[in-house]
Amino acid sequence: MKSEREKLVEKHSKLNQTDNAKVVSHVQREEKDGDWIRHTIMLEGIDVPFIYRRKHNYKSLTGARVNLTYYRHVEEVAGIEFETMKVVRVKRS
Template identity: 50%
Template sequence: MKPVPEALLKKHANLVQSEGVTVVSHTQREVGEWVLQTLMIEGCDVPFKYKRPKRFKSLQGQKVNLIYYPAKESVAGFEIEVMQVVRVRRY
């Protein structure tokens, strides 16, 4: 049985939940044995990233619920903000 979002949010204070957000862009690329999924959300300039073992149907144009936490990533010597997704569900 999967934990309900309220339990996740109580257990991990730095998690954020967004409901009913629209996916503007969804890219998938292979990184080793994983497929890196990157979502761009309407009204937000920060990428939402997560890994899955295989490709999925595109979420572009879909409304989704996300549970994520803010993180930093170094790209070419620059530190950028990203959101590490813990859970994504179609709305």
């Protein structure tokens, strides 16, 4: 029987999965509209931020091991491209 993660990755070809990654930084900021909290996490050995939004603040993930399902995303700010990862699913390992 396939897990939820395996079903997602199979259904969406551009979806990526990282398992048992250590979180070295977790920042939570209120977005301009005030309804959402933007979570940014950095993983050990990876120089690209992983970003997701939730309605509330959560316990910090710093130091925790997580499983992430995400898409690669490129944003252009002031004419410069920045690579980020848009998280679809985050779960503690």
